[in-house]
Amino acid sequence: MVSPLHSNGRAELRDEKIVTSIGDLAPRPDLRPELLLRLSGKLQTTLELQQLLEIFFDEIQQAILVDGITFHHANNGLHISQGKQSQHSVHYRLQTQGDYMGDLNFHRSTRFREHELANIEGLLTTLVYPVRNALRYHSALAAAFRDPLTGAGNRAALDRTLVREIELSKRHQHALSLLMIDLDWFKQINDKHGHSCGDKVLQQTVECISSCIRQTDMSFRYGGEEFIIVLSGASASGALRIAERIRISIEALRLQGSQGDIQLSASLGCVTLHGDDDKDSLLHRADEALYAAKSGGRNRVICETDLHSELPPAKAD
Incomplete structure (x- = not known):
């Protein structure tokens, strides 16, 4: 019709x-x-x-x-x-x-x-x-490329997207940045409030992330409580602003668990594409920045330019 x-x-x-x-x-x-x-x-x-x-x-x-x-x-x-x-x-x-x-x-x-x-x-x-x-x-x-719990893209979608976006970024010489996000102390939320509550936390986190990023940005569940945001056309300074917006927004979430209120926070690693990067090297540098954020006390954003700072050893979740 x-x-x-x-x-x-x-x-x-x-x-x-x-x-x-x-x-x-x-x-x-x-x-x-x-x-x-x-x-x-x-x-x-x-x-x-x-x-x-x-x-x-x-x-x-x-x-x-x-x-x-x-x-x-x-x-x-x-x-x-x-x-x-x-x-x-x-x-x-x-x-x-x-x-x-x-x-x-x-x-x-x-x-x-x-x-x-x-x-x-x-x-x-x-x-x-x-x-x-x-x-x-x-x-x-x-x-087939969507995480069924949160609606974010899955690992397969991330791999396809990163390869494409890196190629486009190099071809057209525009910026590309990546955020790697990890919810702090998520295991304790599961242990204290149950996995059903943990699932709701992950869903709320993705909704929170979606409200902070641009329409051209893409979010993916990297595994467990880790997420990747691909920021096409975003410079290092632009990516840092988006990362801080996400961090503050997650910290402001107020969720009710089976054992009382849940206070969330997140650590974020922020990197920008280099000329010699491929998918694996970009993810590796994002993971290093995230590790530094968690080592530095969590609930913070660390860019690759901060990686040479003296940071205390990481605490186990």
């Missing part, structure tokens, strides 16, 4: 209507059956949403000239563009059996006529179910 909404004010589509099949359209689309058959077949060849929209954009040019299309799905954080955005546009909401599947905009330098809108809606009937399948594949893939 395709629901066309109002345009940006320049295209001529203003009314609200639901398109359930080609036969319901008025005016009827002027589309060759072989075009629809070929398009339907090609859309079945991939579950990658980017490739799916590339195929759709290329194939529909035989029926209607379109400068570009943009797809947006806020819940999944997806925004995909093909071609270019122009002066006129028309907006469709993709939906089937109550399942929202995103919003699709068509862009062109000239106005869309009514018979062209009918053709677009006819073409969209071939796209709805492939998009639904691609979104389900995307969700399943995302779940």
Whole structure:
């Protein structure tokens, strides 16, 4: 089902209507059956949403000239563009059996006529179910790289992300920083209040971290009570500000355990990418900075520039 909404004010589509099949359209689309058959077949060849929209954009040019299309799905954080955005546009909401599947905009330098809108809606009937399948594949893939308890990325996701972000940082010569976070005395929380309470602490910690970082930053559960934050485009000073914000926010959390209030704190190591770094060396330096923070008394942020300071030996958790 395709629901066309109002345009940006320049295209001529203003009314609200639901398109359930080609036969319901008025005016009827002027589309060759072989075009629809070929398009339907090609859309079945991939579950990658980017490739799916590339195929759709290329194939529909035989029926209607379109400068570009943009797809947006806020819940999944997806925004995909093909071609270019122009002066006129028309907006469709993709939906089937109550399942929202995103919003699709068509862009062109000239106005869309009514018979062209009918053709677009006819073409969209071939796209709805492939998009639904691609979104389900995307969700399943995302779940495979997500920690089931906290919702943060897991180790596999961290490895993939770090390799990609390091490559992009070196290619485009922009900064990349990493925070390694460890909850202080977490074993005592589990021992005193139980593992169920410890799980809630971890969940609250991730929520706290998410509220402190930017939309472009990514959080991962590194293991146990340790977390990694990848800060794309963040210099050492910018990463330090974010790290302090996280530390203060975690310290301000007030949680109720089975044996009374729980006072949390966290130690953080903060490092920035060097030209000769790879994934392992960056993680190793972050771990050294975190060790220094814990050795220095916990509930603090240590950057790699602080590592030469004299610090007392670490206490065991």
